[in-house]
Amino acid sequence: MKKNLRLHWFSIVILALAAACQVKSVEPPNILWITIEDTSPHFIGCYGNKDANTPVIDQLAGEGVHFNNAFSTGTVCSPSRTAIITGVKTYKTGTGNHRSTITIPDYIKGFPYYLQQKGYYTTNNKKTDYNVSDEKAYTAEAWHESSDSAGWWNRADGQPFFAIFNFMDSHQSRTMTHTYDWYKKQVLNKLDVDERIAENEFEIPPFYNDTPAMRKQFARVYNSLKLTDNKIGALLQRLEADGLKENTIIIFYADHGEGIPRGKTNGINLGYRVPFIMWFPEKYKHLSPWGTGGVTSNELVSFEDLAPTMISLARGAVPEHLTGRVLMGENRSDETNYLVLSSDRADNGIDMVRTVTNGKYLYSRNFMPFIPEARYIRYMEISDIKQQMRRDYEQNLLNPVQKRLFEARPAEYLYNIDDDQWELNNLVNDEKHQEVLNKxxxxxxxxxxxxxxxxxxxxxxxxxxxxxxxxxxxxxxxxxxxxxxxxxxxxxxxxxxxxxxxxxxxxxxxxxxxxxxxxxxxxxxxxxxxxxxxxxxxxxxxxxxxxxxxxxxxxxxxxxxxxxxxxxxxxxxxxxxxxxxxxxxxxxxxxxxxxxxxxxxxxxxxxxxxxxxxxxxxxxxxxxxxxxxxxxxxxx
CATH class of the missing domain: 1.25.10.10 (Leucine-rich Repeat Variant)
Incomplete structure (x- = not known):
């Protein structure tokens, strides 16, 4: 009897060790990044917008994890993407000015380079926008392929992949900058009639004058996102048709906040906060510390965290110069209580803003507040919506909140971004908020x-x-x-x-x-x-x-x-x-x-x-x- 009992426990131990080894021996996951342009979570269905039509994105969130407190480290594409690829904040590398070419040390490589060392096939389709000198060489070292035809399909049999697909359809060019006729041809006419969001079918942010002219322009945001959602759906169908979905972790995010006046390029929540979703197949659900199946996380996440997380996920050693957090897996970092973010020159619009947020409050320091939020940036000035706003301002058709966009800023902002999603009430002079302000x-x-x-x-x-x-x-x-x-x-x-x-x-x-x-x-x-x-x-x-x-x-x-x-x-x-x-x-x-x-x-x-x-x-x-x-x- 004792002998049988010993054999019984010995069998249990062997089985447990075998199970542990099996978990360890699971091959590294494929990783698919779906990046969209210029989008705040304010305009996506799974983040509470009932007017939005984003079923594919919403399904990813419903099956995975969506993060309420994910932030870009910058407010325009090239600083944001430079922080992502280097894994280092732009106020350390000096790469914070939009489309600049700044020398960085040789040891700060594009992080997919480290995934290549662990056997990954790395592809980028196709935007780079890295603010580094010799961007061409930097890109070539980071990616096996970086082009509009790049994807997982050219890898060796059985080789794990890390692939980015960047969808431009929600970019500022579509939502405001290109002419309305261009938008009709390239966005609206590519949607079925029942997919389109009409000009009276959404709430307009209160810092805009609610007029038919403004609604005509703002509807572009929703319809451009619907087209984006459709294209994401087509990509996911291809992933599944290739038999890869059940071996692939999917990460969806926008490169910074909404590409509308007062969003993109401005150092406030509407410029920094992004939608961020992770989806795990059954095989890799154990890697998610948040769970899956429609989980919502309030954990603070910034783009500085992406490089170390991906390297760790590929079972690589995280280089010392990467100080962001590892978000998942065995080497997961402790959560942080706050993030520091930055916004500098965008095109010809010089500025400098530094921001700290704990997810509930956002504090921004405006170092050049004589410049208004709606500052002169050529790429925005050519848009119908910006011109309409300037006309309304000159004709005194705006209320005090709407006028503020064209007037000098205060030195500081403090917003409760939980209760004040449009950042209308600056709490800097509120006696009840002096403690959080000073901190x-x-x-x-x-x-x-x-x-x-x-x-x-x-x-x-x-x-x-x-x-x-x-x-x-x-x-x-x-x-x-x-x-x-x-x-x-x-x-x-x-x-x-x-x-x-x-x-x-x-x-x-x-x-x-x-x-x-x-x-x-x-x-x-x-x-x-x-x-x-x-x-x-x-x-x-x-x-x-x-x-x-x-x-x-x-x-x-x-x-x-x-x-x-x-x-x-x-x-x-x-x-x-x-x-x-x-x-x-x-x-x-x-x-x-x-x-x-x-x-x-x-x-x-x-x-x-x-x-x-x-x-x-x-x-x-x-x-x-x-x-x-x-x-x-x-x-x-």
């Missing part, structure tokens, strides 16, 4: 300090450094005086006599970047305060550091029509360095009297070697005066 302020400043936020450098300086050294490594050296620079920048946007006094002192600092932020900060001060410091501002026009001189000149012209300032600004409009020319023209878009600069800006646009951003700024300047048609043929 988030401190978290943000400490992260900028710890990460040594290299995007505090003007783009002119970043590109100069990147010719010799990667900004990622430069920021760790003593030449980058992060504490002094951040203290100067932290004053920017705050208004008042005491702040202005500190900024004037900083105008004489030995560090040119400290002086730059002093000038940028003064630009947001009201006229009566600037008048008290007119002498210091005029003196700053002689600064040997061009970004300081340009900023001071913009103030001196705007406040006092200073003739020397006029001459300096005209001179910099013609400067051969595109970043300095862009800076000068960008400031001119937000001054009161633009008339003396019309011919200068017009001529600067035609200069040989002028890049898209400087040309686009020139066209926006002229367009703001009614001197340039706002249509797609005038993008440059």
């Amino acid at each position: 988030m302020r401190q978290l943000l400043k400490q992260e900028m300090l710890n990460a040594r936020d290299v995007m505090l450098l003007p783009e002119y300086e970043l590109e100069r450094i990147a010719k010799e050294q990667s900004p990622y490594e430069y920021r760790m050296g003593t030449a980058f005086a992060i504490e002094d620079i951040l203290n100067s920048a932290w004053l920017a946007g705050n208004r008042g006599d005491m702040i202005a006094g500190e900024q004037v002192v900083n105008l004489s600092d030995s560090n040119q970047i400290v002086r730059y932020w002093a000038a940028v900060g003064l630009r947001s001060q009201p006229a009566d305060i600037l008048l008290k410091h007119a002498e210091a501002i005029r003196k700053a026009m002689d600064d040997t550091y061009a970004p300081v001189a340009i900023t001071a000149a913009a103030m001196a012209w705007n406040q006092w029509a200073d003739k020397k300032a006029e001459g300096l600004l005209k001179e910099f409009c013609f400067h051969p360095d595109n970043n300095l020319a862009l800076m000068a023209i960008h400031y001119l878009m937000y001054i009161n009297d633009k008339t003396p600069f019309i011919e200068t800006v017009r001529a600067s646009r035609e200069l040989e070697g002028r890049n898209y951003n400087a040309k686009a700024a020139a066209v926006d300047f002229l367009g703001s005066l009614g001197l340039m048609p706002n249509n797609p043929s005038y993008r440059q």
Whole structure:
């Protein structure tokens, strides 16, 4: 009897060990990423929008896990995608400015490279948009294929794959920028009549004027998403027809927030938050710490987490430079209590916003708040919806909430994004929210300090450094005086006599970047305060550091029509360095009297070697005066 009992327990142990080994020996999963463009969860059915028509996406969520607190690390495509491919936040690599070419260290490889080392076949169909120098070589190292024909079908028999398919149909070009006739042909006419969402079948966000003209344009968002949903369905059918679905983990997300005015390019929840869904086949359900079958997770997730998670899922070693979390599997990281996000230049629209969120509250610090949320960005200015909004503003047809988009921002936002999904009620001055405000302020400043936020450098300086050294490594050296620079920048946007006094002192600092932020900060001060410091501002026009001189000149012209300032600004409009020319023209878009600069800006646009951003700024300047048609043929 004892012998039989021992044999019985021995059999149980053997079976348990065998089962454990079987789990370990399950082949690595295929991984399919479905990426869509410019979409906030606000407009998808499974996230609570009853007007949306997204059954395929909703089914993925109903069978898998959908995340309520997933955030892009940027608010426009190329910074967002650069953070994804490198696994490193753009304020560390210096890649936060839209479509820039910045040197990064050789050891920061596109993360699919590490999947290749574990035997994966890696394909990208097809968008890259990486803000790195020699993007072509960087792409070639990361992907076996990156083209509009790339997919899992060219891999070796039995080889696991990692494949991205990027659907453009919800992109800003479809939802607002291309002409309405183009949209009808390429989007609306590709939907069956019963699939289309009519102009009176949805709620319009309250920061838009609810008129037939605006509804006509906003319906494009819903119909473009419906077409996207249809195409996702076709891809999933192919995956199943190829007999691969039951071996494939599917991850669906958007590259950043909604591509409408006030969403994309703005450092608020509507710019950062994305829909994010994971679907697990039966074979790999054990990898999901959240469960499956329509689970909702409030866990904080950012794009910084994707690279380490995929490498870990492929059973690779996560490189030390990747500091994001591993979201699933044996090496899952502890959850985080907050995320830090960033938004910088988008096309010709210079800006700098840093954000911290815990999922319930979102705090944003606007370092250049003299620029409104609806700032001049050529790619948006050519759209019918933006032009309609500007007409309504000029004709005083907007309510106070809607007008705010065209007026100077406060230095800080604090929104309860659980209760205020459209971010209408800024809680910065609410007595009940001072504790959370101060905590988030401190978290943000400490992260900028710890990460040594290299995007505090003007783009002119970043590109100069990147010719010799990667900004990622430069920021760790003593030449980058992060504490002094951040203290100067932290004053920017705050208004008042005491702040202005500190900024004037900083105008004489030995560090040119400290002086730059002093000038940028003064630009947001009201006229009566600037008048008290007119002498210091005029003196700053002689600064040997061009970004300081340009900023001071913009103030001196705007406040006092200073003739020397006029001459300096005209001179910099013609400067051969595109970043300095862009800076000068960008400031001119937000001054009161633009008339003396019309011919200068017009001529600067035609200069040989002028890049898209400087040309686009020139066209926006002229367009703001009614001197340039706002249509797609005038993008440059």
